[in-house]
Amino acid sequence: MKVFITGIAGFVGAGLARTLLEDGAEVSGLVRADSDLWRLEEIKSRLDLRIGDLCNKKDVFEVISSVKPTVVFHLGSYGAYPRKQSDPEKILETSVHGTLHVLLAAKKAGVGIVVNTGSSSEYGTKDHPMEEGEILAPNSYYAVGKAAQTHLCQHFARMEGLPVITLRLFSVYGPFEEASRLVPTAIAHALAGSDVPIAHPDIARDFIYLSDVLEAYKRAGNMPELGGEVINVGTGVQHTLRDIYEAVVRETGSSSKMKVDVYETQAFDTNMWVADVSKMRSKLGLTPKYSLEDGMRETVTWFSSYAHVYKK
Known part of the structure; x- marks a missing residue:
């Protein structure tokens, strides 16, 4: 093809x-x-x-x-x-x-x-x-x-x-995501042992x-x-920024604390943001394979080997 x-x-x-x-x-x-x-x-x-x-x-x-x-x-x-x-x-x-x-x-x-x-x-x-x-x-x-x-x-x-x-x-999150985004930023800070900066911890995303x-x-x-x-x-399951922080420190084994309200709240920030995935399942025949925990584990493992690409 x-x-x-x-x-x-x-x-x-x-x-x-x-x-x-x-x-x-x-x-x-x-x-x-x-x-x-x-x-x-x-x-x-x-x-x-x-x-x-x-x-x-x-x-x-x-x-x-x-x-x-x-x-x-x-x-x-x-x-x-x-x-x-x-x-x-x-x-x-x-x-x-x-x-x-x-x-x-x-x-x-x-x-x-x-x-x-x-x-x-x-x-x-x-x-x-x-x-x-x-x-x-x-x-x-x-x-x-x-x-x-x-x-x-x-x-x-x-x-x-x-x-x-x-x-x-x-x-979407995973390997090679833009360095300034939430997950790479959280992982980098956790691995360095510094506070993990987020906006409001109750902001949700799928x-x-x-x-x-x-x-x-x-x-x-x-x-x-x-x-x-x-x-x-999407996954049909929403998680908060607090969930992301907790998943990152768990997978990195870090003792980093969460530092909240570091970033300004945006017009699209909300505590409800989740996909109805019934069409994805019926039309594409697809059910996501990775839970947040599984995906974060994969991302942290990748990041540990590729952290140098973010330091250029």
């Missing part, structure tokens, strides 16, 4: 590249000229990396027509992390125009299926498990962009006949381990009959 990944240098994209290589796929990906390829260093020689920008239609068309992939996994985005959410124009240009470029190029090149990446942030805050068919209420420019991207993919699938599936990801997310991508990439569908990818 020949696959093409946008966002291949990112956390989930790089993980997807690794697992697809292990499965014997030919893997190509789009990277910007200034992309930091630290996540890909160990596998770079086995990848076909193409230079380009999602927002440049000519770049996208030329690359996809040249690669001629069977499957396109669209993970490229801008503004996923709060520090990059101050440029709404760039966020929306990437989410909407960049995605349209990918869809048009994929159709022209005869791609069999596109797997798009959504975000649980599209829902906004809810007081119940988030279900794919309910009204979206995004409360950040990034979330607005992701919601528009999802609608675009559904419309394109209906109107243009190209199977496009959107996986709406919840809070945390899902990377390997389970990658399994969802692989299954979706082989199911063109699901074109037009939106599918949550």
Whole structure:
């Protein structure tokens, strides 16, 4: 199988590249000229990396027509992390125009299926498990962009006949996550024996381990009959930041204390954030394999060997 990944240098994209290589796929990906390829260093020689920008239609068309992939996994985005959410124009240009470029190029090149990446942030805050068919209420420019991207993919699938599936990801953690994120920060502090900084300990998320997310991508990439569908990818179980702290100190054997209210509370911080995963189970046939404890154990073990990559 020949696959093409946008966002291949990112956390989930790089993980997807690794697992697809292990499965014997030919893997190509789009990277910007200034992309930091630290996540890909160990596998770079086995990848076909193409230079380009999602927002440049000519770049996208030329690359996809040249690669001629069977499957396109669209993970490229801008503004996923709060520090990059101050440029709404760039966020929306990437989410909407960049995605349209990918869809048009994929159709022209005869791609069999596109797997798009959504975000649980599209829902906004809810007081119940988030279900794919309910009204979206995004409360950040990034979330607005992701919601528009999802609608675009559904419309394109209906109107243009190209199977496009959107996986709406919840809070993914695991190897090679961005250093500034909650789990890597907590592990680094715990291993150093220093206080673990968090925001409010009762903030909740549906945390899902990377390997389970990658399994969802692989299954979706082989199911063109699901074109037009939106599918949550979470565990169906929420955990608080306190739970994350406790799991980290338990797995590291650390005596570090929790240091609360270090970070400002965001508009999307809430004590209720969990996926309704019934559709993931029925459509993808997937039940997450990793509990929080299992996933954290895997992440701590990996981090112990790869801590040096965060010190560059």
